[in-house]
Amino acid sequence: MIRHLLSSSDLTREQATTILDTAEEMARLTEGRSVKKLPTLRGRTVVNLFFEDSTRTRTSFELAAKRLSADVINFSAKGSSVSKGESLKDTALTLAAMGADAVVVRHSASGAPYRLADSGWIDANVLNAGDGTHEHPTQALLDAFTMRHHLGDLDGRHIVIVGDVLHGRVARSNVSLLATLGARVTVVAPPTLLPLGVEHWPCEVSYDLDAALPGASAVMMLRVQQERMNAAFFPSAREYSRRYGLDTQRFGRLSDDAIVLHPGPMNRGMEITAEVADSERSVIVEQVTNGVYVRMAVLYLMLAGAGDGTTGQEGAA
Amino acid sequence: MSRDLSGFRPVLSDDEIARALTRMAHEVVERSKGASDLVVLGIPSRGVPLAQRLARSISSVEDIDVPVGAIDVTMYRDDLRLRPARALEPTDIPTGGVDGKIVVLVDDVLYSGRTIRAALTALDDVGRPQAVRLAVLVDRGHRELPIRADHVGKNLPTSVRESVKVLVEEVDGRDAVLIGAAEDPVAHVDLEDAR
Numbered sequence: 080m081i082r083h084l085l086s087s088s089d090l091t092r093e094q095a096t097t098i099l100d101t102a103e104e105m106a107r108l109t110e111g112r113s114v115k116k117l118p119t120l121r122g123r124t125v126v127n128l129f130f131e132d133s134t135r136t137r138t139s140f141e142l143a144a145k146r147l148s149a150d151v152i153n154f155s156a157k158g159s160s161v162s163k164g165e166s167l168k169d170t171a172l173t174l175a176a177m178g179a180d181a182v183v184v185r186h187s188a189s190g191a192p193y194r195l196a197d198s199g200w201i202d203a204n205v206l207n208a209g210d211g212t213h214e215h216p217t218q219a220l221l222d223a224f225t226m227r228h229h230l231g232d233l234d235g236r237h238i239v240i241v242g243d244v245l246h247g248r249v250a251r252s253n254v255s256l257l258a259t260l261g262a263r264v265t266v267v268a269p270p271t272l273l274p275l276g277v278e279h280w281p282c283e284v285s286y287d288l289d290a291a292l293p294g295a296s297a298v299m300m301l302r303v304q305q306e307r308m309n310a311a312f313f314p315s316a317r318e319y320s321r322r323y324g325l326d327t328q329r330f331g332r333l334s335d336d337a338i339v340l341h342p343g344p345m346n347r348g349m350e351i352t353a354e355v356a357d358s359e360r361s362v363i364v365e366q367v368t369n370g371v372y373v374r375m376a377v378l379y380l381m382l383a384g385a386g387d388g389t390t391g392q393e394g395a396a
Numbered sequence: 397m398s399r400d401l402s403g404f405r406p407v408l409s410d411d412e413i414a415r416a417l418t419r420m421a422h423e424v425v426e427r428s429k430g431a432s433d434l435v436v437l438g439i440p441s442r443g444v445p446l447a448q449r450l451a452r453s454i455s456s457v458e459d460i461d462v463p464v465g466a467i468d469v470t471m472y473r474d475d476l477r478l479r480p481a482r483a484l485e486p487t488d489i490p491t492g493g494v495d496g497k498i499v500v501l502v503d504d505v506l507y508s509g510r511t512i513r514a515a516l517t518a519l520d521d522v523g524r525p526q527a528v529r530l531a532v533l534v535d536r537g538h539r540e541l542p543i544r545a546d547h548v549g550k551n552l553p554t555s556v557r558e559s560v561k562v563l564v565e566e567v568d569g570r571d572a573v574l575i576g577a578a579e580d581p582v583a584h585v586d587l588e589d590a591r
Contacts (some may be wrong), residue, residue, distance in 0.1 A: 097483055104468070104484035119471040379471070384481030392419040 081381055083196045083205040087216040088255035095259055099224050101376035102369070109146060109372075119383050120149035126179040128170065129208070130156045130186045135343060136208050136218075139367070140183045143374035149382070152179070167191060171200040179203045181382055188212035200361055204381045212246050212274075219252035221373040223260060225366050226297050229338050232331055234261035239291050240282075241267045241323055242301030245274045245312075248300060249342045256284045265291045269323065271312045288323055292332055299340040300325050300350045316349060326352045338362050404561060404576030408550055413533065413571045414551035419448070420531055421453035423547050428498050431458040433526065435494050437467045439503040439515055440485030445566035446533055447502035463490035467501070467522070469514035487518075494524040500547075504562035506532040510541035534573055536560050 082095060090098070099218045109115040125144040127137050137153065144151045154174070156162055161170060167186075171334045174182060181204040184192045189211030196205040209215040227233055238257055244250040244266055251274075258281035265283045266273070277284055292298065303319065313319045320326075325339065339351075347353045356363060367379045407415070425431050431454050438447025444466045451464035468485040470476075502516055512530060519528060531547040536554040550573070554560060559578035565571050 101484050104486065107487055108468075108471070112521060113523070116521070118517070119476065183438055362410045379484075380481045382481075383471075383476050385479055 081377075083110050083192075083207075084216050084377055084381065085192050085196060085205065085207045086214045086255075087219045087252040087259075088214075090214050090216075090256065090259060092259050092261070095220070095223070095256060096378060098220055098373070099227060101380060102220075102224050102372040103228075105372040105375040105379070106369075109375075112388065116146055118148050119379060120144070120147040123180040123382050124178055125149045125151050125181045125378065125382075126174050126177075127151065127153045127155075127183045127208075128174065128185070129154070130155070130161060130184075130191070131209070133185050133209065135367070136185065136370075137183075139370040140206075140208060140217075140374050142308055143371050143378055145280065146371070146375055147378055149180075149378070152177070167194060168198070168200055171195055171198070174206045175201040175203070181206060181378065183208045185209045187211055206377065206381070211248070213248050213295045214249075214252045216252050216256070217370070217374055217377060219256040220377070221366055222249075222253055222299065222340055222342070223256055224369050224373050225336070225340060225362050228365075229362065230296050230336075230368070232261075235274065236262045236296040237265070238262050238297045238299065239265045239267060239288075239295045240301065241288060243303050243312075244268045244277065244301070245272045246304065247301050250355040251280075253299065253396060254280050258282065258363070262265075265295075267291050267323065269313050269319070289329065289332075292329060293313045295333060295337055297338050297340060298325060298333065299342075300345075302342065303346060303350050305346075308342075312348050320349055324350050324352065325355050327354050330336040330355045330358070333360075336360075340366060342366070401561065401574060401576070404559075404574035406572055407534075407552060407560075407575050408573035410565075410571035413549070416533065417449050418453055420547045420549060421450055421457055422574045424450070424500055424529070424531065425454055427458055427529070427546065431455070431460055431462055433496070433498045434500060435490060435497045435525070436462055436464045436500045436502060437489075437491075437494075437515075437519075438464070439501065439511060440466055440468050441567060442504035442562050442564050445564045446504060447500075447567075448548050450500070450502055450531060465490045465491055467515055467518055469511055469518050472514040472517045474510060474514065489522055493523050494519065494525045496526050499525040499528045500531055501528060504533050504564075505560050506530070506535045506543075506545050506548075507538055507560075509539045509541035512543050513541050520566065533562055534560055573581050 127140055129137050141151050183206045185208040191210050192207040194206050240250050253263050266283045267288050341363045427443045436451040438444035447466050451462040452560045465488040468487045470482055470484050470505050529546040532545045533549040535545050535548045536552045556580055558575055561574040563570055563572045
């Protein structure tokens with residue numbers, strides 16, 4: 080159905096919906112069962128190639144692949160040939176020689192997964208698990224899955240994304256996926272944390288969180304990375320928190336069925352207060368569980384079918 | 397996708413399907429000496445509405461509610477790698493599970509037996525039933541595995557060059573079993589494309 084998953088903007092509405100529907104079945108197939116394992120990808124090899132540390136994403140992909148009975152190899156930059164200066168190309172050739180069927184890539188350089196997919200170095204399916212400040216499509220899919228679970232169809236819903244949009248790949252992936260699914264998205268950030276060209280994104284842009292919140296069905300708070308706090312993107316952590324943090328007061332002004340998301344890891348007290356993060360309408364822990372289902376769905380749709388049947392919009396889909 | 401069924405001739409009418417299901421319901425009850433431990437599971441897509449009807453019929457014979465659900469076998473098929481990845485159908489195991497129960501698997505057509513093999517493997521991951529029985533509306537022969545049905549609506553001798561279509565009211569708008577020429581010789585997988 081899909082050959083590579085590099086960017087959420089590559090997905091059509093139909094493809095995105097198929098992935099989310101499949102993820103729902105994955106949830107139903109493994110939840111509450113004594114055997115949380117499906118035989119579907121037996122004999123397939125999934126390589127987690129992480130040039131950047133990310134325990135949470137890597138573990139989620141690993142669990143997803145293992146639940147589908149695939150063999151998983153973790154290849155992290157630290158303590159591997161990569162730290163000895165091996166190039167992306169040589170790493171890819173090594174993985175190809177080992178017979179990898181899918182490569183899950185996390186890289187600090189935007190576009191690295193594209194290079195891997197298009198270079199011809201390796202024949203495997205490539206999944207982008209976060210590249211630089213560019214995209215993190217499975218995060219967007221799991222966020223959409225979580226929202227859809229609570230809100231139903233996202234068509235016409237208003238979603239507010241708040242925080243570091245400049246450095247955050249999560250925002251970019253989410254905006255394009257949510258727009259594809261028909262949601263109305265507002266991105267809220269201080270002007271210094273908005274990327275160049277944000278006016279061309281399929282969303283509204285605002286500097287004022289309080290003005291954006293009324294009518295929102297979901298609010299996604301993005302992590303403000305510690306290293307940015309001293310880099311003059313905003314005057315002080317306290318000021319950021321006061322203008323762009325989700326505190327109890329702002330939370331109280333949301334409608335009763337609105338939910339709060341955060342891709343993690345959270346800075347409690349910075350972009351989100353502990354009361355809000357631990358409230359009943361915070362779905363942050365659920366997002367982690369759903370990440371496994373969504374990644375299972377993507378791996379299934381990419382790897383389970385005929386290897387060369389890549390045009391596959393036919394069949395039962 | 398709807399198919400051109402003009403070359404197909406009817407084998408069972410709606411009345412005959414209803415009678416076959418009623419008879420099968422009685423057979424299931426007789427075989428299981430009651431209906432207290434039964435769980436009826438349909439195999440998507442056409443097996444699910446048939447399972448619901450069978451369960452309803454058993455319920456009315458025995459005057460107790462028979463749990464009914466669906467078990468998708470896509471993830472367990474042995475031909476996954478031969479075709480592009482397929483969207484999954486819903487799986488719905490009734491609360492109470494299958495442990496210690498008598499599970500009646502329901503499908504529309506029994507052909508190679510591979511779908512049933514996949515269903516048995518899928519059932520392994522759900523629990524450990526006391527027994528598993530198989531009820532099919534049509535048995536068309538040509539088994540490729542040592543599998544047989546316990547309850548059959550109609551035994552239909554066919555050629556591999558023929559295709560058997562089961563239409564059900566809930567999916568297709570009418571009840572019928574039709575037979576016609578297969579478009580491709582491995583037609584047993586065609587049934588799923590008919591939606």
